[in-house]
Amino acid sequence: MFKKLILLVVFMLVNVVYSQEISILVFSKTAGFRHKSIESGKQAVQKLAVKNNWKVVYSEDSNLFNDQDLSKFDILFFLNTTGDILNESQQNAMKSFFAKGKGFVGTHSATDTEKDWPWYVDMLGATFKSHPKQQKATLHINKEHGHQAVAHLNNKEEFFDEWYNFKDPVAKHVNVLATLDESTYSGKQMGMVHPITWYHHYDGGRVFYTGLGHTNAAYSDERIVKQIEEGIKWAAKITDVNTLTNKWxxxxxxxxxxxxxxxxxxxxxxxxxxxxxxxxxxxxxxxxxxxxxxxxxxxxxxxxxxxxxxxxxxxxxxxxxxxxxxxxxxxxxxxxxxxxxxxxxxxxxxxxxxxxxxxxxxxxxxxxxxxxxxxxxxxxxxxxxxxxxxxxxxxxxxxxxxxxxxxxxxxxxxxxxxxxxxxxxxxxxxxxxxxxxxxxxxxxxxxxxxxxxxxxxxxxxxxxxxxxxxxxxxxxxxxxxxxxxxxxxxxxxxxxxxxxxxxxxxxxxxx
CATH class of the missing domain: 2.60.120.560 (Exo-inulinase; domain 1)
Incomplete structure (x- = not known):
């Protein structure tokens, strides 16, 4: 029993030493449809915060989008935001946040947000258009980038969610981590290639997005929570993506x-x-x-x-x-x-x-x-x-x-x-x-x-x-x-x- 206690203490100390403290603003303001899963998403992030020694502020106050307040954070997390939620000065503060090398994470309806702001649309890489009924679908997982957000997944994974069709093809500048197999569900509109999870660098910052996250159950699915956790770590520069080997x-x-x-x-x-x-x-x-x-x-x-x-x-x-x-x-x-x-x-x-x-x-x-x-x-x-x-x-x-x-x-x-x-x-x-x-x-x-x-x-x-x-x-x-x-x-x-x-x-x- 004593040995087990010692091992537990050592394990906890190691976790503290190797956890990098970051500050996250989880922003869930909605000016359109409001997802009931927002509260479940907050609870999932809070568990990750305790696990990783992160500081998290949960807010729907757009007034935080100024240079002084945003400078306190390493990550902006748009958790199922919708609609036009930032005025021009707040948008400029968000641009400055990116220019300082900070990170952004978005889930699901982050693509149904600020759809008339070209910088945001480019930053995120896609804009919501429509969706069929909630249903199961198969995702093809792309591991060639070595991104930890999909390292734990099989080459094919089945999820139940609300699958977004995007207004235009997903931007060329994103690195796709998962695509929807449109033959496995009804209501698809994107064609042969339908990205649903990706990452990229944009305007000085790091961006991670997943189209998953409509349902309450999504934030209890360990596969999705792990994906969000690793997306945050990458966006915060705790981890990096290395696509190279010692061969040319x-x-x-x-x-x-x-x-x-x-x-x-x-x-x-x-x-x-x-x-x-x-x-x-x-x-x-x-x-x-x-x-x-x-x-x-x-x-x-x-x-x-x-x-x-x-x-x-x-x-x-x-x-x-x-x-x-x-x-x-x-x-x-x-x-x-x-x-x-x-x-x-x-x-x-x-x-x-x-x-x-x-x-x-x-x-x-x-x-x-x-x-x-x-x-x-x-x-x-x-x-x-x-x-x-x-x-x-x-x-x-x-x-x-x-x-x-x-x-x-x-x-x-x-x-x-x-x-x-x-x-x-x-x-x-x-x-x-x-x-x-x-x-x-x-x-x-x-x-x-x-x-x-x-x-x-x-x-x-x-x-x-x-x-x-x-x-x-x-x-x-x-x-x-x-x-x-x-x-x-x-x-x-x-x-x-x-x-x-x-x-x-x-x-x-x-x-």
Whole structure:
């Protein structure tokens, strides 16, 4: 008995140590249909809060949606909200909440909320249209992302719920975790593919949604409660999704839209064939075209052999091909070559389309189009240079190595950043029109920029500035390929996880 008591105490202490305290605002205001299951949902969340040492506030007061009050929370949980529940200033406060890297969780009728607010519709990924009677249906579970919200489920699961048909196809920028098998119930309207649970990154924040949760019984179903629990943990950055292994993954294989989003910036005044282009636009100020809105087809996936693709970027409008996933501790390898076309406002400048990594925060952080990030510069004669965008920074010391029996400085400008940038040690780019191999190796805040097999830059202590709090590590994020006024081609974009910087590069790591 005494031993069992000791083990119980140890178990409880371990749970306390490894539980990460977060604050959640469970918001259940309704301006339309009110679900009787809201109270059951609150009870389920409260049990999870006790289990995980979370702080939870339950409210239907929209006045909490201001910068000061929302700053107290890590997660917004829209529990079966409905209708138009936020005014314009409250909506802006919610946008600011996302911009600070916070998280959002929505259940069931969160998609029947703020249906006339475009930002919210894009953020959530779908809008409720209709539903048939409550009934059983089979869900197909997608585990390829490694998301813990579905790790406990079988490949097929049957649930009883109220199954939503959405107004439009679910947005391309979401990562689908479960789809409804429309052959297993009546009243379906979405077609062959009917997502019902998903996650994604949006405007700086993390978003998790499940269409389950109409009934009281749903919040007593351990499968659904576990899904909500893990959705909260991911949205709060307690857990991460890692889609990589130690083997190379081709990010242009199969359906490329499975791995990539496109964000388009502000058209320059020289852009033709688009409505409402500001005749005074410099390509930076104004309203961006937005997420997966590329009317000029600046980004194009070209089908190659064996289900692989290449990427053609025209460069006409500033934009970013952006990975749907965040990555950390990896080796990225790709091939790149220049095209011929150049566009205003860079007609007289070098061709330039950088590789951005550790990208976090909203789009529009830099020049109204790119995220906060580190940059491996891809520019004519300057491949491998370093730039820091949107508040990012790194240490770039000069390092001397022995080459052909003689000492040589291999990167940095006297070990200092100048205006957020640093030159590579030498130009190792091939002649115009030839394919170049670019590699990025990044591990725990240290990064190597490698051009055609040669290390031309090393960075240490990757971090970003946090307003009023100094700096914070910047070691994880999305990947972006710029469109910045020049035609360019990419192919063979390969990535794999690593457990450290390969030993053969040790000579570059001595600060």
């Amino acid at each position: 993954t081709n990010l242009l294989k199969g359906d490329p839209y499975k791995n990539w989003d496109v964000f388009m910036g502000v058209p320059h005044n020289s852009v033709k064939g688009l409505p409402n282009v500001d005749p005074k636009s410099n390509g930076m100020k104004g309203e961006p075209l937005g997420l997966n809105k590329d009317p000029k087809k600046v980004f194009n996936f070209v089908k190659e052999k064996k289900d692989k693709h290449s990427v053609h970027i025209t460069g006409e409008i500033y934009g970013a091909l952006t990975s749907k996933q965040e990555y950390e501790n990896y080796h990225l390898k790709l091939k790149v070559k220049w095209g011929e076309q150049k566009w205003a406002p860079r007609l007289d400048a070098k061709r330039d389309n950088g590789l951005l990594y550790h990208c976090t925060g909203p789009f529009r952080q830099f020049w109204n189009v790119w995220m906060r990030c580190q940059e491996l510069q891809i520019q004519e004669t300057d491949m491998g240079d370093y730039y820091a965008l949107g508040g990012a920074t790194s240490d770039v010391p000069t390092v001397t190595v022995e080459e052909n029996g003689k000492p040589k400085k291999v990167y940095g400008i006297d070990g200092e950043l100048k205006a957020g940038s640093s030159k590579r040690s030498f130009d190792n780019e091939k002649k115009h029109g030839k394919w170049n191999t670019i590699e990025l190796i990044t591990y725990n805040g240290t990064s190597l920029h490698i051009v055609n097999g040669k290390v031309v830059m090393a960075l240490f202590n990757s971090r970003h500035h946090v307003k009023g709090m100094g700096t914070s590590p910047l070691t994880r994020g999305r990947i972006q390929f710029q469109s910045e006024g020049a035609e360019i081609y990419y192919k063979d974009i390969l990535i794999k996880s690593i457990n450290g910087i390969p030993k053969k590069y040790n000579k570059y790591l001595n600060q």
